[in-house]
Amino acid sequence: MNDNKLSLKELWKSQPASLPNSKEMQTKLQSYKKNNLLKMAFAYFTQLLPLVVFTLMLIFIDFEHFSTKAGLFLMLIAIFLFMLKYGDFYSNFQKLENTQSNKVYLQNLLELKKKQHGFQTKFLSGYYILLNIGLCLTLFEPFSNMPFYSAVLVFLATALWVAFNWFYLRKKTIRKEETKINELIEHYSTLNKQLEE
């Protein structure tokens, strides 16, 4: 066994490896940092834009019907909650301490993924319900001011869009997220089991 031990180590040590160019490395790291900042700024901008627009509409436009205001408010809440919840998960994931031992890290990772899985289905359904009710309420005022046939046409198009969201997009999103999370949970559970042996 000693001979084998020696040969494995010798073999391992004979693998060649070269050090990276430190200057080139630093330049790349700086550009990585810059790109990351730009990506984050863009993500915040695209998420905040509808929030700002809806808030400004609520403040500055004097709507005839209360339903329009209520609709906008509901959509505002839906988007706000969505951002809050995903921001929370993203920051929890970022905060996950990867300088801990493999055992602690894997346990935390698994816990986080299980939590995410637990809320995912319910939360996404709630988000779609709020968003669609908000959309219907908001559109009631423009419908009531339209000629009858145009109103029916636009109403049908909206109903189709809501149905598409609810029956296709929502289910597809949930299924996709679930598959991804389940795969991760299974992977991390297997690794945790290896540490229990």
Place this chain on the structure above:
Amino acid sequence: MAYVNDRVEAQDLTQETFIIVWEKLDTFRNESSIGTWIYRIATNNCLKMIRKGKVHKTAELPIHIMEKEMPASLEPQIKLLYQFISELPEIERIIISLELEDLNQAEIALIVGLSATNVRVKIHRIKKKLTKKFKDHE
């Protein structure tokens, strides 16, 4: 390299580890040796990854593994070692890589989160497995 037995994936993992170390360096508090600290980041990063697809995309950093030429007689042997290690369960791959890197068992125990005794037993078993694989291959 032995963990994934795939050069591109190994480069990706090395790059990611460099980025995490660079990002976290100011949080290093000397509670453990810098080596243990970096190995923990590197091994956690390996474990987080799923073979079929990665959790997140990496940046392109100029790190080149295996760029140097190696003696022709050793190349097949090293390739076999990579292959045999990559066939082991993930935690065993981590443990044997750290052992072959000449880390002492107490340090490996700190990185993996198992007791030193448990690590010693595991190393013994893994070496037996690898030796058998080499013998079976002959």
